[in-house]
Amino acid sequence: MDVVDNDVLSSIIGDIYDCVLNRDGWSSVLTRITQTMDAAYTTIALASASDNHGRFAAQSPWDPERMRALQDYSFDDIPGLKAAVVGDIDTPVSTLSLMPESELQKTPFFQKWAGPQGLREGSIVKFVHTPDRIGLLGCTTLADRPIISAEDQRFLALLSPHLRRAAMIGDLLDDVRVMADLFRESLENLVAPVVLTDATGSVLHANASAERMFATGGPILRQGRTVQAQNPLMADALLQAIASAASDLSVGAKGIGLPVSAVGQPPAVAYVLPLTDGTARAAFRPACAAVFVSTTTSASPLPEAVLTTLFELTPAQARVLMSAGKGLNPSETAASLGISENTLKTHLKRIYAKTGTSRQADLVKLVSDIATPLTTV
Incomplete structure (x- = not known):
């Protein structure tokens, strides 16, 4: 990067504060930072002070599957990340300032994740560090780009205090909301139909598989706003199971399983589970029960889906x-x-x-x- 253009810097800072009122603007802001840095992508992440994993609050466009996999790595696994976490606030740290490139390229993280995507190094600045959370802004560059310069670092350092103020004003990195977004994304990627309801059986969220199930007529239907079993003999039982899961969390991992397919239709079981007071309820409030539908064609991923929902x-x-x-x-x-x-x-x-x-x-x-x-x- 050449010397930071003051007009560009001021414009990006203004966009950061605009995001206090419009949180949907963060992807655009991070895209602008990526372009200014001549980077591959940029992320804002939140980490618990007692945890060594981060969760993205927002990111500029990049392969979503790769980004989800990145969050499985701990601070110790990603070269340079821990140095930024334990280092000073508003002080960017670049990977190749900490180790030779030859050493970086021998790490499992580079060989399995960064290298195959044509990436080179990252620069991370810590802009929030409180007793319960750490906020990080990170830019990652492509292999054909020069190493991150002092001017690149200065640009990130100038953004850092404004990110902190925006976080303080708008609670940008509220951990419940971040985890809620991840929870929503996880549900959408499930093959199994999943329907989240309130205590009366009203549908508050249905993933893509569930919407396809509704559109093709079962084995769970949506009548108005309420779920209904295709098997009429199970209609009341399904609603009673949902009410029980909503009021009695002791049903726990056993859940409540009901045969819901009509006579002559492929066998199917609706598995009703309670939602605990945590991410799921925060994401889909006032949802308090989850209905997983197991059929002969969509049952294989269901146990993991149940575990994800029950225990977050x-x-x-x-x-x-x-x-x-x-x-x-x-x-x-x-x-x-x-x-x-x-x-x-x-x-x-x-x-x-x-x-x-x-x-x-x-x-x-x-x-x-x-x-x-x-x-x-």
């Missing part, structure tokens, strides 16, 4: 739980998922905390409890 796991944590739940030892689990044993330990620590368990035997029982009714149609 990330996709990576759900995969670890499913593998550990098969009774594999740590080495086998790590190998099957293509991750290190240290990363596995980090995932398991969070899984134990979220599921209220403390050992692998508990996870095996948990997965068995959930999988059994889902595979019995």
